[in-house]
Amino acid sequence: MKVSFHGHSIVQIETNGKTILFDPFITGNELTYLKLEDVKPDVIILTHGHGDHIGDTVELAKKNNSLVIAVAELAAYIGWQGVEKTHGMSIGGAYQFDFGKVKLTPAFHGTGLMTEDQQIIYLGMPAGVLFTAEGKTVYHAGDTALYSDMKLIGERHPIDLAFLPIGDNYTMGPEDAAAAAEFLQAKQVVPMHYNTFPPIKQDPHKYADMLKPGIAKVLEPGESIEL
Numbered sequence: 518m519k520v521s522f523h524g525h526s527i528v529q530i531e532t533n534g535k536t537i538l539f540d541p542f543i544t545g546n547e548l549t550y551l552k553l554e555d556v557k558p559d560v561i562i563l564t565h566g567h568g569d570h571i572g573d574t575v576e577l578a579k580k581n582n583s584l585v586i587a588v589a590e591l592a593a594y595i596g597w598q599g600v601e602k603t604h605g606m607s608i609g610g611a612y613q614f615d616f617g618k619v620k621l622t623p624a625f626h627g628t629g630l631m632t633e634d635q636q637i638i639y640l641g642m643p644a645g646v647l648f649t650a651e652g653k654t655v656y657h658a659g660d661t662a663l664y665s666d667m668k669l670i671g672e673r674h675p676i677d678l679a680f681l682p683i684g685d686n687y688t689m690g691p692e693d694a695a696a697a698a699e700f701l702q703a704k705q706v707v708p709m710h711y712n713t714f715p716p717i718k719q720d721p722h723k724y725a726d727m728l729k730p731g732i733a734k735v736l737e738p739g740e741s742i743e744l
Contacts (some may be wrong), residue, residue, distance in 0.1 A: 518651045520678060524548030524738035525713045526570060528657055528680055532650040535559040535616040538583075539646065539657050542572030548713055550739050553577065560616060562648070563587040564659030566594070566628045566640025569713070575600055586619055590641030608642055617650030622670055624661035626688065645670075653677045653744040656703065660710060663693035667700035677744055679703035682710035683724050684717025691719060695727040705734050705742065 519531040525546050528539040538558035543551050546569075553573055561574050561583050571591075578585050578600040585595050589605030596603045606612060611620035622645040630638045645658045647670070656670070656679040670676075679701050682688035688710055689697060698706045706728060711719040725733030734742065 518653050518655075518744040519741050520655055520744060521741035522680070522707060522709065522736040522738060523551050526564070526657075526659070526680070526682070526710050527551070527572075528655075528709070529558075530617075530648060530650075530655060533616045537562060537616065537648070538577070540564055540570040540572065540659075541574055541577055542569045544573050546572070546713065548738050557581050558583045560614075561585045562619065562646055562657075563591055563595075564624065564646060564657065565626060565643035566591045566630060566638075567660070568630060570660070571595075571630070578602070588621065588641035588644055590639065594638070594640055608644055611647075617648055620647040620649075620674075621645070622647060622656075622658075623664070623666065624659040625664055626660040626662070647674050647676075651744070655744070656680065656701065658682060658697070660688045663689050663697050663700075665700070667697050671701040671703070676701055676703040678705045678707065678742060680707050680709045683708040683719050683721065684711040684713075685719065686716040688717075691724040691727060694724060698728050698732065703732070706732050707734050707736050707742075 521529040526540040530537040537560040575598045584602040592603040592605035624643040624645045626643040683694045708721040721735045
């Protein structure tokens, strides 16, 4: 399994002959080197309904006939935009796909799209994602605050690699994300959701120094880990 980080919260997993892309915020993301024309996901997994996570989902899914997986309300919304293949889920639910198992966990955050006419479209509860394939589990926490049930997630789901937000302001900051890493007991932790916008400027290496030696792995956009 090859797992790549592409800036902000974009994570790509290549496994079982499929490419799975999380939160494809490409257009307008100055931290990513991805080009829309080069990205060909078989599956897109969305953690929640904010624009910097939905990103280019609709365009990519239409162009590549991708399956989009998200909480039920967000999956329905994506389907209404003309995406033919969606799979709605809810927090705590799991589903075994042919490319791997997906389970949604809680994430304490906001949700919804803000329209130009000053309306907010509710798009379901935010989620984290446990993705399991080839005997390995990757946890994408989505946008979340620290919460004590992360201990339960770690106890019940041995995690090989966790992506945790550290940006503060909108999500956990470094100190809380360090506590989250301790709760989850992941073998490796990669910081994400930082430096994209001024309010979430952070030094990921300072965060890495807060964790036990050998746990943190700071990935530059485009770098990957083999599991």
